[in-house]
Amino acid sequence: MNLYLLLLLVSFVSCHQHNQKLEPLAQGTPKRRRWVVEKREKKKKKKKKKKKKREQMEDPQANGDHNHNHIPKKLKLSSPSSFISDSEIRQEFAHHQLGIARINNGSFGSCPASIIAAQKQWQLRFLQQPDDFFFNHLQNGILRSRTLITSLINADHVDEVSIVDNATTAAAIVLQHVGWAFAEGRFQKGDAVVMLHCAFQAVKKSIEAYVTRAGGSVIVVQLPFPVHSDQEIIAEFRKGLAMGKAHGRKVRLAIIDHITSMPCVVIPVRELVQICREEGVEQVFVDAAHAIGSVHVDVKEIGADFYVSNLHKWFFCPPSVAFLYCRKSPIALDLHHPVVSHEYGNGLAIESAWIGTRDYSSQLVVPDVLDFVNRFEGGIAGIRKRNHDAVVRMGELLARAWGTHLGSPPEMCPSMAMVGLPSSLRISSDDDALKLRTHLRDHFEVEVPIYYQALKDGEIGGDNWDGRVAGYARISHQVYNTVDDYLKLRDAINQLVKDGVTCNNLP
Amino acid sequence: MASDDHHIPNGSTTTPPDIQFEFAHHDPAIARINNGSFGSCPSSVISAQQDWQLKWLQQPDDFYFNTLKPSILKARLIIRDLINADHVEEISIVDNATTAAAIVLQHVTWSFLSSQFQPGDAAIILHYAYGAVKKSLQAYVARAGGQIIEVKLPFPVNSDEEIIQEFRKALELGRMNGRKIRLALIDHITSMPSVVIPVKELVKMCREEDVDQIFVDGAHSIGCVDIDVKDIGADYYTSNLHKWFFCPPAVAFLYCKKSDILNQLHHPVVSHEYGNGLAIESSWIGTRDYSAQLVVPEVMDFVNRFDGGIDGIKKRNHEKVVEMAIMLAKAWGTHLGVPPHMCSSMAMVGLPACLGIFSHSDGLKLRAYLRDCFKVEVPIYHREPEKGEDSPITGYARISHQVYNTVEDYYKFRDAVNKLVNDGVTCAFLSD
Numbered sequence: 001m002n003l004y005l006l007l008l009l010v011s012f013v014s015c016h017q018h019n020q021k022l023e024p025l026a027q028g029t030p031k032r033r034r035w036v037v038e039k040r041e042k043k044k045k046k047k048k049k050k051k052k053k054r055e056q057m058e059d060p061q062a063n064g065d066h067n068h069n070h071i072p073k074k075l076k077l078s079s080p081s082s083f084i085s086d087s088e089i090r091q092e093f094a095h096h097q098l099g100i101a102r103i104n105n106g107s108f109g110s111c112p113a114s115i116i117a118a119q120k121q122w123q124l125r126f127l128q129q130p131d132d133f134f135f136n137h138l139q140n141g142i143l144r145s146r147t148l149i150t151s152l153i154n155a156d157h158v159d160e161v162s163i164v165d166n167a168t169t170a171a172a173i174v175l176q177h178v179g180w181a182f183a184e185g186r187f188q189k190g191d192a193v194v195m196l197h198c199a200f201q202a203v204k205k206s207i208e209a210y211v212t213r214a215g216g217s218v219i220v221v222q223l224p225f226p227v228h229s230d231q232e233i234i235a236e237f238r239k240g241l242a243m244g245k246a247h248g249r250k251v252r253l254a255i256i257d258h259i260t261s262m263p264c265v266v267i268p269v270r271e272l273v274q275i276c277r278e279e280g281v282e283q284v285f286v287d288a289a290h291a292i293g294s295v296h297v298d299v300k301e302i303g304a305d306f307y308v309s310n311l312h313k314w315f316f317c318p319p320s321v322a323f324l325y326c327r328k329s330p331i332a333l334d335l336h337h338p339v340v341s342h343e344y345g346n347g348l349a350i351e352s353a354w355i356g357t358r359d360y361s362s363q364l365v366v367p368d369v370l371d372f373v374n375r376f377e378g379g380i381a382g383i384r385k386r387n388h389d390a391v392v393r394m395g396e397l398l399a400r401a402w403g404t405h406l407g408s409p410p411e412m413c414p415s416m417a418m419v420g421l422p423s424s425l426r427i428s429s430d431d432d433a434l435k436l437r438t439h440l441r442d443h444f445e446v447e448v449p450i451y452y453q454a455l456k457d458g459e460i461g462g463d464n465w466d467g468r469v470a471g472y473a474r475i476s477h478q479v480y481n482t483v484d485d486y487l488k489l490r491d492a493i494n495q496l497v498k499d500g501v502t503c504n505n506l507p
Numbered sequence: 508m509a510s511d512d513h514h515i516p517n518g519s520t521t522t523p524p525d526i527q528f529e530f531a532h533h534d535p536a537i538a539r540i541n542n543g544s545f546g547s548c549p550s551s552v553i554s555a556q557q558d559w560q561l562k563w564l565q566q567p568d569d570f571y572f573n574t575l576k577p578s579i580l581k582a583r584l585i586i587r588d589l590i591n592a593d594h595v596e597e598i599s600i601v602d603n604a605t606t607a608a609a610i611v612l613q614h615v616t617w618s619f620l621s622s623q624f625q626p627g628d629a630a631i632i633l634h635y636a637y638g639a640v641k642k643s644l645q646a647y648v649a650r651a652g653g654q655i656i657e658v659k660l661p662f663p664v665n666s667d668e669e670i671i672q673e674f675r676k677a678l679e680l681g682r683m684n685g686r687k688i689r690l691a692l693i694d695h696i697t698s699m700p701s702v703v704i705p706v707k708e709l710v711k712m713c714r715e716e717d718v719d720q721i722f723v724d725g726a727h728s729i730g731c732v733d734i735d736v737k738d739i740g741a742d743y744y745t746s747n748l749h750k751w752f753f754c755p756p757a758v759a760f761l762y763c764k765k766s767d768i769l770n771q772l773h774h775p776v777v778s779h780e781y782g783n784g785l786a787i788e789s790s791w792i793g794t795r796d797y798s799a800q801l802v803v804p805e806v807m808d809f810v811n812r813f814d815g816g817i818d819g820i821k822k823r824n825h826e827k828v829v830e831m832a833i834m835l836a837k838a839w840g841t842h843l844g845v846p847p848h849m850c851s852s853m854a855m856v857g858l859p860a861c862l863g864i865f866s867h868s869d870g871l872k873l874r875a876y877l878r879d880c881f882k883v884e885v886p887i888y889h890r891e892p893e894k895g896e897d898s899p900i901t902g903y904a905r906i907s908h909q910v911y912n913t914v915e916d917y918y919k920f921r922d923a924v925n926k927l928v929n930d931g932v933t934c935a936f937l938s939d
Contacts, residue, residue: 102566168792208777338613344643358757
């Protein structure tokens with residue numbers, strides 16, 4: 001709200017100054033007047049461009065829904081010329097493969113050209129004189145990044161923030177610690193770890209490798225999908241946790257996604273963490289791989305013991321870099337990076353800052369990324385909001401075009417949305433989903449992951465495909481996307497439906 | 508650099524004419540005689556790496572599904588042939604030797620925890636084992652109940668025999684009271700001080716003494732000394748390709764001889780491929796930049812532009828570093844810490860005793876001083892003198908020679924030390 005008022009004030013002032021400049025100046029040189037007129041023309045052009053972009057976001061083929069005024073009047077104020085322009089955005093992502101409708105930012109993220117250039121500078125510095133780099137620059141660079149992240153996520157202290165490669169590594173760190181607790185008798189055989197049914201596959205494997213192997217048991221909580229409200233998730237989680245705790249089983253750790261991967265849903269983590277505390281779960285680890293740059297992250301508010309997010313997914317860092325937040329506690333002192341090097345025993349953050357000779361450059365560009373996002377109106381918060389609004393709009397466009405629905409309501413979508421696919425495609429398995437994804441890539445130049453929704457208990461399947469939505473496309477929206485990307489997907493699916501294609505007869 | 512780009516001073520035609528271009532990104536002001544620590548990477552390989560990085564950024568999904576795995580396999584096949592392994596399944600690519608150590612040692616942890624090993628069972632390592640590896644032993648072996656036996660090796664050292672004797676003694680001690688030695692961790696080339704260890708003989712001894720498994724830490728080896736893993740006969744062998752094999756940071760191989768145990772090794776960063784074998788697990792440990800692992804073919808092209816390929820490079824680096832070491836020792840009135848045949852592409856040169864290097868931190872201070880004031884980059888090793896030694900040499904410089912080095916680098920170092928001696932500088936006067 002304050003930002004809006006500030007914008008309003010700035011615009012008023014600059015407008016006022018602009019009007020003043022129209023008066024003949026003391027010098028009154030033709031050059032100055034020309035400059036003033038040019039500036040005014042530039043501003044007019046910008047306004048026109050913005051209006052055109054807004055109009056483009058509407059689908060001319062939609063059923064008469066031409067609401068050109070769907071953007072509230074207040075945002076129609078002209079932006080200061082220092083904001084990044086559309087053509088600059090295109091330049092920043094000019095390295096993306098031409099011709100591909102790249103609507104899967106969620107899987108591997110994206111990185112603008114100016115950040116890649118900044119990263120190359122760091123890489124060069126190491127190659128130029130690696131010893132000097134190691135002794136005099138690397139640790140400071142990593143500390144700088146950690147400090148920025150600390151304030152981004154509202155952590156109390158930079159000691160709580162470690163930088164690691166990715167969420168997968170963070171999971172290994174936390175789960176290896178659980179493994180030792182079993183091995184050293186702090187946990188008893190059969191003590192449990194809770195996870196969501198749709199937890200990321202790599203995390204499930206990590207639980208197998210470190211918890212099950214060490215004698216722990218696993219409670220799997222089923223979450224509904226499609227889902228209609230936070231309440232559904234909260235109710236299911238409470239039920240699942242209570243059932244899992246039956247027979248007095250001790251729950252040592254809960255692993256909760258902030259945004260599940262497939263299917264993609266924003267989970268009400270704060271409430272779930274609260275439930276965990278009420279139910280006596282010892283520790284809570286929030287796997288928020290997608291969160292930073294995608295939803296608001298406040299680790300104190302969320303209240304978990306551990307929280308991880310990848311900065312290369314939605315926060316414009318190059319592959320790969322993630323932060324692992326560990327709330328200050330005696331347990332945090334006993335966490336170790338599994339690749340043990342010279343700094344073993346000096347705290348996780350320091351251990352993680354040197355795990356042998358490697359390229360640490362992606363960890364060092366966080367300051368450059370902040371510069372980048374602050375070129376956008378509203379900074380990263382503005383980017384998040386616009387991505388969310390756009391992906392919901394596009395999701396609804398596609399659902400209308402295909403006669404399907406979204407898998408979750410807009411408020412449970414981050415910068416991604418699950419859009420039901422037409423039943424005639426007959427997506428019957430994970431393999432089918434992968435085949436369809438490959439087919440879309442190879443034949444339609446559309447990159448989008450497909451989710452197979454298995455039948456629920458009691459649902460009648462077999463040959464009854466009438467209206468059954470068994471597959472969803474997980475569409476993403478990032479700053480480089482345009483409405484054409486989604487129209488391409490829409491048309492591709494329509495073509496497949498028209499041609500009577502089913503996953504069965506895909507190669 | 509000698510005026511004729513085709514020739515190095517001793518007259519052989521061995522250096523491609525564009526060698527200066529390939530290493531033009533190195534800081535030209537520095538006498539960079541420490542290839543051993545962080546390695547080096549020629550421009551043509553950096554450029555190839557950037558092509559791979561771009562491919563990923565262009566269309567990561569396509570890269571992940573269609574390109575990444577076959578490209579890693581290609582690199583593994585080349586490495587298999589380079590080191591004379593039998594099967595490509597025996598070759599995993601990981602970030603560095605530090606990661607390889609974590610993999611092998613984590614397996615030892617599980618063996619203790621599942622009671623395959625008993626508390627008190629031992630792991631035997633060289634006293635000069637790399638610091639990071641020692642920490643890994645603490646984290647994974649000692650913590651799980653294992654005992655660590657360190658083999659003290661002499662330095663200066665004069666022959667393989669001295670090393671073999673000490674190792675034999677330690678093995679016998681280790682096995683006293685029926686204690687079982689579960690793992691021997693042997694460096695192929697120790698880091699500090701740098702000595703080529705007679706690994707083949709030590710492995711043989713371990714087999715005779717019933718040591719369960721042998722892990723050779725050859726972090727420096729590839730591109731520096733010959734590696735024939737079958738001939739050496741260890742169960743595990745790791746080496747960094749970014750040290751002496753011109754790869755960008757960071758890439759290493761971990762060779763694991765085919766056995767039942769091979770199926771039980773896991774990468775500690777567990778991802779989708781868990782359970783599909785170490786090599787496959789290691790080829791996907793979450794979203795990361797794998798480009799350093801993909802340029803091995805381009806590196807082969809690079810080394811094959813040199814007379815004799817990588818073997819020619821190894822030979823000439825060794826001859827040059829010994830020649831330079833002898834020159835320095837003569838100039839300073841000191842000696843080499845190891846005889847030439849136990850030097851690799853690195854040599855330990857005694858520093859004048861008057862510099863007063865009395866501790867590890869003195870060595871660090873002197874190294875920083877040489878970097879900042881003389882633009883010489885060289886690591887300094889401190890050695891504890893034996894009782895009763897007369898005016899002992901307690902500091903050694905570990906000089907490296909790689910294809911980009913010139914004789915001027917070593918003259919610069921020689922002159923720097925001579926100046927320090929002339930000015931009566933000692934480590935006590937250097938600031939922290």
